[in-house]
Amino acid sequence: MAEPIGLERAKIVVREDECKGCGLCIEACPEQVLFVHKHLNRLGYHPTGYKGEGCTGCGICFYQCPEPGAITVYKKGYVGEEVV
Amino acid sequence: MAKQLIKGNEAVVKGAILAGCRFYFGYPITPASEVAEAAAYYLPKVGGTFIQAESEVAAINMVYGAASADVRAMTASSSPGISLKMEGLSYCAGAELPFVLVDIMRAGPGLGNIAPEQGDYNQIIKGGGHGNYKVVCLAPNSAQEMCDLTILAFDLADKYRIPAVLLADGFIGQMEEPVEFPPARTSLPDKPWAIHSDADDEKRLITSINLEPELLEKHNLHLQEKYAEITRNEIRFEDYQTADAELVIIAYGVVSRIVQTTIDDMRAAGRKVGMMRPISLWPFPSAHIVELGDQVKQFLVVELSDGQMVDDVRLALNGKRPVHLHNRMGGMVPSPEEVQERALKILEG
Amino acid sequence: MAEKVLAKAESFFDIYDRNPSPSKDVTHYCPGCGHGVLHKLIAEAIDDFGIRERTVLFSPVGCSVFAYYYFRTGNIQCAHGRAPAAATGFKRTHPESIVISYQGDGDLAAIGTAEIIQAANRGENFTVFFVNNAIYGMTGGQLAPTTLVGQKTTTSPYGRNPANEGYPIKVAEMISTLDAPVYVERVAITDAKNTARVRRAVRKGLQNQIDNKGFSLIEVLSVCPSNWKMDPIQSKQWLSDNMIQQFPLGIFRDRTGEVPAAENKRHIFHVDGLREALELPVETESTIKVAAPAPEFQDPRIKLAGFGGQGVLMLGLMLAEAGMHAGYHVSWIPSYGPEMRGGTANCHVNLSHRRIGSPTVSRPTLLVAMNLPSLERFENEVVPGGLIIYDTAMVTRAPKRTDVKALGIPASTIADELGNTRGANMVILGAYIGYTSILPKEAIFAAMPSLIKRKNLIPLNEQAVEKGMEFVRNLRG
Incomplete structure (x- = not known):
């Protein structure tokens, strides 16, 4: 059986409906790959978005974010389903 | 059964231990100090814990924590100390925590003196703490009843998930009389609601807060129903x-x-x-x-x-x-x- | 948690069902609030250490009062400031549990100051996370014990004035003056570097508890954008620029390396050897025979009085204990209430064939007066036909009453001759039982071992009782 191939590139997934738009992740991201969406989410905040590339999987945004489930960071080599 | 000449305050502690109580948290005050002293002496001998708390307030909150678990716990004091425990009593009543509180009443108001009085009746019976609550209250009149009613207080507390108060005066606490001690309880009642430090704890919550008026009224009605049931079943004279x-x-x-x-x-x-x-x-x-x-x-x-x-x-x-x-x-x-x-x-x- | 993903910890509930709000997938905290970050670090550590099933979280009063919405652990929510007391109570019942006391600055450093200091001083084996944001959050921005000098709050509208409100309390420093705590550190949720320090501190505080090392407190400087009236990013800047100056970061106590790890043993309920431990009496066949006393001496209501040190209370206890051995209903009560005044030591004893009513004796059938003040004070209370026994060595006059019997005995002198002046009480006791036949001396002797702590004194006390009986025999001729 072949080894499963992990993620080739790290990525961040933001659950928009859990984001309160505090902006701490955006401010802290060393690669500046996060941005503020123009639209409002269910809670009435402008959620964070990911530019789609450039994430190094450093996890700084994850530990800056006060919401337990708003940000998930997948590092390079991650194998498995996306956490839901 | 052989009898022992013993002070009411000490009979409380022996009764409590026979009832399965292993945790005592208290603060010294005349004329209730012998309860704490006896607890400090006997509990370590039976694998129990005695802590002299920093205050009456801390003592009843230690009981709050212990009574949240699947054990039997108690505290004791006298009138001025009982006033300090009122916050904790209301929280325990709200969270439906069973434990035994012993009040060896002295004279007041204020610091008063250490002679006997029954001036805590309203504080205990009418609710000295805030909110709508009742506590089971038993009034012994002998050293024998200091033992027997302590045991009954634990049983009623656990049966109904309610604080139970043993309301005695300085005389009953200080008096020595022969007491016949019943056999020890060999097991504790099941408390499926209590925190056990096990995997099911995630389903368990001990609290008295409820921000939703509708829900808090429902909780109050539940308490009132329970009080009505106790009134039907547990009157003694x-x-x-x-x-x-x-x-x-x-x-x-x-x-x-x-x-x-x-x-x-x-x-x-x-x-x-x-x-x-x-x-x-x-x-x-x-x-x-x-x-x-x-x-x-x-x-x-x-x-x-x-x-x-x-x-x-x-x-x-x-x-x-x-x-x-x-x-x-x-x-x-x-x-x-x-x-x-x-x-x-x-x-x- | 696998290293390759940073996601919501399993120690959080998937859905926050306990939250009555319709949004059950987000916390109730304001945007940018530090509580959420600390929650995440704690939950992650609980996951990583595999301790979720035995963790019990104590929620305080303050913004984190609802921490129990989120943590998939045992949860106990308690009164304002009392978490360290409640946590103590619970931890003692379950030493194997992992107990977290999560508290804010008003809770821990104002209303709960006594509880935290004393729990720390007892070295309770639990972990305290102290969130210091220099303001009351839940109640809407009032002065906290940690509010900075000059900082405006709704109850310090002109800025904190040390002349009026004192200075900010430095909790980590204060706790680290105590001997017991194992680990005290102050950290701050600010940038990535400082937040990594918070993460390390959280894990160390919990690891110490797992290893049964004792009390750990982690003070966490944290932002409160809503009540500081700043946005979250400004808030972090303000914290870095102002709070850290007042509350320097660092380790204030670390004895982690000195304290050996130990196992947290579960409390086991048992009744082995319980009756022995409680020193309960052993069943014995009583062989004590009581002769019937004359009717006027039956069911005595007794008042015993003398100076403190004359053994009046012991005399009463001996009577009650012996009475119990002889099958009487008995009661004993020391002078108490109004009678405590006056420098005399009194006690009241009842011996009866019936259930005893009043344990206090207002109209004694027997008065024992071991000094003059006692005779003067209580002589008139004795019922007509009653008995007064007094120590003629101490009481310089005979009772004035003519309607009572009076028995004077130089008890102190007799005891002195025996070599123990303090034995006068037993001489009196001997005289009383000799005079009235209320009890056989065997009942007294049977009572002595449980009341006289120094066993070598028992023979002397027995002799004193015999002497008192002998005196009465000689009196009668």
Whole structure:
């Protein structure tokens, strides 16, 4: 059986409906790959978005974010389903 | 069964341990200190824990934590200390935590003195803490009952998930009498709601907060239902020479002992007097007092306060019969002769 | 948690069902609030250490009062400031549990100051996370014990004035003056570097508890954008620029390396040897025979009085204990209430064939007066036909009453001759039982071992009782 191939590139997934738009992740991201969406989410905040590339999987945004489930960071080599 | 001459305050602790209590948190105060001292002496010998807390407030909150677990826990104090415990009592009542609180009442208000009084009746029975709650309240009048009612208090507390108070006065706490100790409980009641430190704990929550008025009213109604059930099931009292009595004296705690002598002396002189002693102050034997009122012409309440229990007697009788009050305060205790004098005056109109 | 993903910890509930709000997938905290970050670090550590099933979280009063919405652990929510007391109570019942006391600055450093200091001083084996944001959050921005000098709050509208409100309390420093705590550190949720320090501190505080090392407190400087009236990013800047100056970061106590790890043993309920431990009496066949005393001596109501040190209370206890051995109903009560005044030591004893009513004796049938003040004070209380026994060595006059019996005995002198002046009480006891036959001396002797702590004194006390009986015999001729 072949080894499963992990993620080739790290990525961040933001659950928009859990984001309160505090902006701490955006401010802290060393690669500046996060941005503020123009639209409002269910809670009435402008959620964070990911530019789609450039994430190094450093996890700084994850530990800056006060919401337990708003940000998930997948590092390079991650194998498995996306956490839901 | 062999008896042991023992102080009421110490009988409480032996009773508690026989009931399966292994955790005591308290603060010293006269005339309740012997409860803490006995707990400090005996609990370590039976694998239990005694902690002298930094305050009465801390003590009852330690009980809050211990009573959240699947064990039996208690604390004790005397009137000024009980005032400090009122916050914790209300929280325990709200969170439905079973434990036993012992109040060896002394005279007040304020620092007062260390002589006996019954001035905590309203504080315990009418709810000295905030919110709508009741506590089971048992009033021993002997060293034997200091043991037996402590055990009963634990049982009722666990049966109904409610704090239970043993309300005694300084006399009952300081007095030594022979006590026959029952067999020890060999297991503790199941408490599926309690925090066990196991995998099911994630489903368990101990709290008294409820921000939603609808839900908090529902919780209050649940408590009221429980209180009604306790009132149906757990009223306890003792009648003494009431069968043909024209005057019934109502008294609890040490006063009921004094009044017993009054009754004996008056009966020896042919007077038809009797005594009714509430053993459960809450639930109060109101219905029984009404029943007695069918036959008894008048009532005399004797208590060591400004007249606190007498209100409940009057509420029960609702004007059906005259209710007289003979009371002392500040640590003064009436003699049997003093009570007799008052009773004779009433009988003679 | 696998290293390759940073996601919501399993120690959080998936859905926050306990939250009555319709949004059950987000916390109730304001945007940018530090509580959420600390929650995440704690939950992650609980996951990583595999301790979720035995963790119990104590929620305080303050913004984190609802921490129990989120943590998939045992949860106990308690009164304002009392978490360290409640946590103590619970931890003692379950030493194997992992107990977290999560508290804010008003809770821990104002209303709960006593509880935290004393729990720390007892070295309770639990972990305290102290969130210091220099303001009351839940109640809407009032002065906290940690509010900075000059900082405006709704109850310090002109800025904190030390002349009126004192200075900010430095909790980590204060706790680290105590001997017991194992680990005290102050950290701050600010940038990535400082937040990594918070993460390390959280894990160390919990690891210490797992290893049964004792008390750990982590003070966490944290932002409160809503009540500081700043946005979250400004808030972090303000914290870095102002709070850290007042509350320097660092380790204030670390004895982690000195304290050996130990196992947290579960408390086991048992009743082995319980009756022995409680020193309960062993069933014995009583062989004590009581002769019937004359009717006037039956069912005595006794008042015993003397100076403190004359053994009046012991005399009463001996009577009650012996009475119990002889099958009487008995009661004993020391002078108490109004009678405590006056420098005399009194006690009241009842021996009866019936259930005893009043334990206090207002009209004694027997008065024992071991000094003159006692005789003067209580002589008139004795019922007509009653008995007064007094120590003629101490009481310089005979009772004035003519309607009572009086028995004078030089008890102190007799005891002195025996070599123990303090034995006068037992001489009196001997005289009393000899005079009235209320109890056989065997009942007294049977009572002695449980009341006289120094066993070598028992023979002397027995002799004193015999001497008292002998005196009465000689009196009668």
